[in-house]
Amino acid sequence: MNSLRTSLMLLVAVPLIAFAGDKTPAKDKTADKAAAADCHHPAEATKAAPKPEATVATAPAAQENWKLTRGEALKGAAPVKLADLLAKPQPHDGKTVRLEGTVRKACEKKGCWMELATDPQAKGPGVRVTFKDYGFFVPLDSAGSQARVEGVVKVAELSEGHASHYEAEGAIVPRGADGKPREVQLVATGVELRR
Numbered sequence: 322m323n324s325l326r327t328s329l330m331l332l333v334a335v336p337l338i339a340f341a342g343d344k345t346p347a348k349d350k351t352a353d354k355a356a357a358a359d360c361h362h363p364a365e366a367t368k369a370a371p372k373p374e375a376t377v378a379t380a381p382a383a384q385e386n387w388k389l390t391r392g393e394a395l396k397g398a399a400p401v402k403l404a405d406l407l408a409k410p411q412p413h414d415g416k417t418v419r420l421e422g423t424v425r426k427a428c429e430k431k432g433c434w435m436e437l438a439t440d441p442q443a444k445g446p447g448v449r450v451t452f453k454d455y456g457f458f459v460p461l462d463s464a465g466s467q468a469r470v471e472g473v474v475k476v477a478e479l480s481e482g483h484a485s486h487y488e489a490e491g492a493i494v495p496r497g498a499d500g501k502p503r504e505v506q507l508v509a510t511g512v513e514l515r516r
Contacts, residue, residue: 391457392511395419398471404439406474407446410505413474420448420507424459424466424514426491432458436492437468437507446495449487449506459512466516472509479504 403422406413422437425447433455438447441464450470452458479487484494484502494502 389460389514390512391459391514392452392509395469395471395511395513403437403448406448407439407505410474410476414476415473417471417473418507419469419471421467421469422448424463424468425493427459427461427463429461429490432461432463435459435463435468437470441465444493446493446504449492449504450509450512451506452512453508453510457512459514463514466514468515469513470507470509471511472507475506475508477504477506478502 398417398419401413401418401420403420406418406420420437422439423441425436425438425441427435434449434451436447436449438445450468450472453472479494479502481502487494494504497503
């Protein structure tokens with residue numbers, strides 16, 4: 322009787338353990354494109370979207386200073402102050418840097434971008450952080466976290482459609498003297514978040 326019970330338990334447990342241990346993303350490209358389109362980022366809709374990653378389970382009092390890492394480990398790129406980058410972005414355009422700041426806003430659909438600011442309450446411009454090759458996301462509730470990121474700086478002029486989309490999600494998109502939407506972006510290879 323015990324061997325029958327053990328056999329039945331193994332018959333059920335082994336596939337469950339194998340399924341739980343499989344971290345390989347699904348290869349259904351149609352589902353990936355649909356998921357990317359859900360975030361209303363047309364340029365990203367043709368890229369494979371990773372499955373959303375769960376946030377770290379934390380006990381509120383026990384782990385108030387958690388650290389969550391996404392993408393590659395930070396490699397020690399030259400640190401640049403966020404305020405300096407926002408004041409004079411052109412010298413850093415195309416260069417790999419390390420930034421630290423507060424996450425003022427994150428994409429509420431999938432976590433496929435976040436905005437770093439020196440003061441999250443200020444209405445001034447921030448740095449939009451996207452993730453290299455659309456390869457990883459941050460938790461939807463990242464706003465308010467402290468972030469350390471490494472990646473390539475890009476000074477970009479946005480289309481009116483993209484600017485309107487970002488503004489509809491709560492982002493602040495600066496406009497130049499000519500009224501065109503421009504922003505400082507960072508395409509991150511790695512992100513660390515702390516609360």
